[in-house]
Amino acid sequence: MPRTLIVHAHPRPAQSVATRGLLLALSELPDVAVRPLYDRYPDFDIDVAAEQQALREADLIIWLSPVYWYSVPGLLKHWFDTVLTHGWAYGHAHAAQGTGPATQALAGKTAWWVASAGGLPATYGPAGEHGRPFADYTYAIEQTARFCGMHWAPPFVLHGGHRLDAAARAEAGHELRRQAQALLASLERRT
């Protein structure tokens, strides 16, 4: 049975409506662990070894966050910078020398960005205030995963979640769980 790790990055989880709904939907998956980054690391002092150990144990890694400035929040970016290290996530064991066995601790795992964006889809595009299709802003995150040898599942993006009523949010949660279950089933078939 594939194991899921949710790396949850919302600065004010209690004030989050959209992201919290997505987290609740994902929490019902079997064998899921959640790491709330802003709770654990309010001073951004990330326990790299603990994060790497949690990643090792997971098959599906979900980055769950609001979209801030067309990307992940600062702490999740800092998590990329500090946890996905040279000599562990990529490169060679003796990173500085570029020698030793090749290491790619996350190879074969699947990464998935589950995101909550304030702007509706129509605002993403040449005519909208966000200028480009949302997909254009996902390249850096996708390539971060791919460079570490991970599979990349197309992001799940909830647009305008804070404007939805409870029924529409519940529907989004169902759709997210459905996609997560399909993803987990495909991982199970792969192994």
Add this chain to the structure above:
Amino acid sequence: MPRTLIVHAHPRPAQSVATRGLLLALSELPDVAVRPLYDRYPDFDIDVAAEQQALREADLIIWLSPVYWYSVPGLLKHWFDTVLTHGWAYGHAHAAQGTGPATQALAGKTAWWVASAGGLPATYGPAGEHGRPFADYTYAIEQTARFCGMHWAPPFVLHGGHRLDAAARAEAGHELRRQAQALLASLERRT
């Protein structure tokens, strides 16, 4: 005379070869101020008012950083998240209510990403280990500037700077300063 603000984001400035060379080249510009983010905010506790005041006083805002995971380092991303606030950099003065006068404190200024990337240009592209042209990874940063009403100058990217010898690094510094001077001259003509 236009004023330049360099927002410098390198986690270990003393160990930086490439970025330090770019900083030195830019430091020779007239009327330039430097804010070394990792020195000021080792605990990521950004003084938002101070940062906003520095931005107000500048015409050209340079984000100087290494490229980490196809984007800016975590602290600079956190700076975007916390300094470019709703009700100041965009939106309305009473942000929560969406009322009051429209505010865009940075409108008309010019933003420029001066970046040092480890990978050579050939590694950016479908056949390279970084998958896409480097330009594809700049969209989020560009749109961050544009959403705040800023002009966007095409990024200056030094590729493989740590592998360059001193003469080649000096040449890169000259080219950077030349581009900076041309940019400043265009700002002067505009005002």
